[in-house]
Amino acid sequence: xxxxxxxxxxxxxxxxxxxxxxxxxxxxxxxxxxxxxxxxxxxxxxxxxxxxxxxxxxxxxxxxxxxxxxxxxxxxxxxxxxxxxxxxxxxxxxxxxxxxxxxxxxxxxxxxxxxxxxxxxxxxxxxxxxxxxxxxxxxxxxxxxxxxxxxxxxxxxxxxxxxxxxxxxxxxxxxxxxxxxxxxxxxxxxxxxxxxxxxxxxxxxxxxxxxxxxxxxxxxxxxxxxxxxxxxxxxxxxxxxxxxxxxxxxxxxxxxxxxxxxxxxxxxxxxxxxxxxxxxxxxxxxxxxxxxxxxxxxxxxxxxxxxxxxxxxxxxxxxxxxxxxxxxxxxxxx
Amino acid sequence: xxxxxxxxxxxxxxxxxxxxxxxxxxxxxxxxxxxxxxxxxxxxxxxxxxxxxxxxxxxxxxxxxxxxxxxxxxxxxxxxxxxxxxxxxxxxxxxxxxxxxxxxxxxxxxxxxxxxxxxxxxxxxxxxxxxxxxxxxxxxxxxxxxxxxxxxxxxxxxxxxxxxxxxxxxxxxxxxxxxxxxxxxxxxxxxxxxxxxxxxxxxxxxxxxxxxxxxxxxxxxxxxxxxxxxxxxxxxxxxxxxxxxxxxxxxxxxxxxxxxxxxxxxxxxxxxxxxxxxxxxxxxxxxxxxxxxxxxxxx
Numbered sequence: 001x002x003x004x005x006x007x008x009x010x011x012x013x014x015x016x017x018x019x020x021x022x023x024x025x026x027x028x029x030x031x032x033x034x035x036x037x038x039x040x041x042x043x044x045x046x047x048x049x050x051x052x053x054x055x056x057x058x059x060x061x062x063x064x065x066x067x068x069x070x071x072x073x074x075x076x077x078x079x080x081x082x083x084x085x086x087x088x089x090x091x092x093x094x095x096x097x098x099x100x101x102x103x104x105x106x107x108x109x110x111x112x113x114x115x116x117x118x119x120x121x122x123x124x125x126x127x128x129x130x131x132x133x134x135x136x137x138x139x140x141x142x143x144x145x146x147x148x149x150x151x152x153x154x155x156x157x158x159x160x161x162x163x164x165x166x167x168x169x170x171x172x173x174x175x176x177x178x179x180x181x182x183x184x185x186x187x188x189x190x191x192x193x194x195x196x197x198x199x200x201x202x203x204x205x206x207x208x209x210x211x212x213x214x215x216x217x218x219x220x221x222x223x224x225x226x227x228x229x230x231x232x233x234x235x236x237x238x239x240x241x242x243x244x245x246x247x248x249x250x251x252x253x254x255x256x257x258x259x260x261x262x263x264x265x266x267x268x269x270x271x272x273x274x275x276x277x278x279x280x281x282x283x284x285x286x287x288x289x290x291x292x293x294x295x296x297x298x299x300x301x302x303x304x305x306x307x308x309x310x311x312x313x314x315x316x317x318x319x320x321x322x323x324x325x326x327x328x329x330x331x332x333x334x
Numbered sequence: 335x336x337x338x339x340x341x342x343x344x345x346x347x348x349x350x351x352x353x354x355x356x357x358x359x360x361x362x363x364x365x366x367x368x369x370x371x372x373x374x375x376x377x378x379x380x381x382x383x384x385x386x387x388x389x390x391x392x393x394x395x396x397x398x399x400x401x402x403x404x405x406x407x408x409x410x411x412x413x414x415x416x417x418x419x420x421x422x423x424x425x426x427x428x429x430x431x432x433x434x435x436x437x438x439x440x441x442x443x444x445x446x447x448x449x450x451x452x453x454x455x456x457x458x459x460x461x462x463x464x465x466x467x468x469x470x471x472x473x474x475x476x477x478x479x480x481x482x483x484x485x486x487x488x489x490x491x492x493x494x495x496x497x498x499x500x501x502x503x504x505x506x507x508x509x510x511x512x513x514x515x516x517x518x519x520x521x522x523x524x525x526x527x528x529x530x531x532x533x534x535x536x537x538x539x540x541x542x543x544x545x546x547x548x549x550x551x552x553x554x555x556x557x558x559x560x561x562x563x564x565x566x567x568x569x570x571x572x573x574x575x576x577x578x579x580x581x582x583x584x585x586x587x588x589x590x591x592x593x594x595x596x597x598x599x600x601x602x603x604x605x606x607x608x609x610x611x612x613x614x615x616x617x618x619x620x621x622x623x624x625x626x627x628x629x630x631x632x633x
Binding site for chain 1: 377383408449450452453517535537625
């Protein structure tokens with residue numbers, strides 16, 4: 001809703017604004033929807049002048065149609081697929097996280113959502129040499145864990161520091177600061193973050209349900225509205241700046257007892273791809289405590305319900321050297 | 335408001351009737367006519383967007399490939415248009431057409447580009463912007479007589495935002511969507527286009543999958559002006575895995591079970607004498623489809 005003010009467009013002076021307000025036209029939408037002839041008579045201005053003002057205001061505030069061919073060309077040149085670093089997860093996601101979309105990772109406590117997010121952040125900042133924005137709402141992120149994962153990739157401390165610098169961390173614990181942060185990123189924050197290293201390729205919000213689920217329920221609508229606002233800003237950011245958005249979500253039990261992602265039906269339409277993480281029963285038996293199974297529950301590119309098993313310790317496995325099989329990292333589930 | 339002769343001609347000239355856009359979805363001879371609105375309703379993952387892509391492709395493809403060659407405007411309110419998926423469906427259908435026909439009609443890329451140039455995409459980020467954009471699109475409708483279809487995905491994207499903005503009064507909450515619906519009604523009457531819109535479900539149905547009575551979750555929840563516009567309602571649902579297990583049991587080697595989706599169409603045809611909803615006659619049709627690489631395939 002844009003309120004009419006003088007100076008918004010040439011010809012819209014104070015007298016005209018006052019006259020329009022007297023005729024109950026207060027916003028741009030009112031002006032555009034009303035009958036120009038009638039209004040011109042009421043406010044004693046020329047029909048042509050009012051029509052020109054309407055045209056300029058409409059052009060200023062409307063969204064412009066783009067031809068499908070141009071949109072496709074643009075997408076071809078700007079869409080990138082960001083690998084998660086784990087080949088099984090990549091296979092599930094049809095080669096990785098797509099920029100311009102929201103991918104959701106849901107799972108119960110200890111199912112490894114945060115570990116996957118750490119792994120993705122480290123992979124992007126070290127292997128792909130691009131920046132990552134990590135928004136932590138649970139307090140589960142520690143730099144020492146990221147460093148541990150980087151130490152498994154390389155022993156060169158300079159490279160480790162460079163990679164750590166490419167991960168930009170925001171710690172927030174309520175939805176209003178989250179909205180503030182996201183709006184700030186859209187209006188210049190992302191460009192700032194790209195100054196040092198490569199451009200920002202991923203925005204990770206861990207977890208989005210921690211700040212929103214507390215607002216839902218009851219008879220008020222504010223919680224739902226805030227949830228949709230967060231979704232809107234995330235999607236706009238993903239599309240306009242070509243970043244891949246990765247969010248994590250908790251799980252609840254559905255009507256027939258099956259595990260489903262949280263935040264309800266209205267959130268379920270928001271992410272383009274949804275993955276459910278679960279612990280694997282036989283993990284302890286085969287002494288691989290990091291084993292998890294990922295199920296694809298929503299995707300526009302792959303058939304649903306395909307499962308992949310992967311190991312959370314993939315991102316911290318020691319690469320090369322004679323220490324194959326020696327587990328020097330204690331796996332602490334988040 | 336006076337209009338030029340060209341505008342009058344463009345307005346009155348008959349746009350392509352889309353009655354035959356997909357006869358497998360609608361009841362006998364009951365496809366969407368001029369000025370009718372079809373609402374696709376369903377929860378997440380029930381194939382609504384895939385159906386929209388299917389209808390879109392049917393419209394923009396050339397006649398040789400089984401299309402209608404009409405222009406389409408796609409209003410995207412929640413950034414759910416996946417151009418890459420759309421293009422892969424188009425390419426699939428173009429290739430299928432080329433392989434069955436003996437002549438090779440032009441290069442693939444040129445035909446793809448001409449198909450895509452029939453599509454206009456607009457992104458809206460709020461219901462006020464949607465209202466202004468529909469006003470703006472009026473000029474597109476008057477200047478392009480080949481524009482016959484308006485797709486909105488989805489009309490319910492701003493539902494919660496509007497409800498919160500409207501505060502305590504229900505009238506204020508529904509005001510913006512009401513204005514959009516009235517404007518749409520005028521555009522439908524003046525320009526005789528057809529509108530397809532998706533509407534996301536906001537309540538989950540907890541009754542069993544086999545319940546045939548319309549449960550709470552399928553009841554329309556958008557404002558009255560919109561409900562009055564809707565002439566066909568397609569209820570999309572995912573068929574439970576148990577039902578198609580029997581079908582998949584035969585193909586032992588096939589790893590992936592083909593997910594089946596059902597569509598239940600309710601068409602309202604209002605009698606000419608009165609416009610109250612009680613006198614609208616209803617007709618029904620159910621169909622099911624599955625999603626393949628080439629888009630929607632009916633069963």
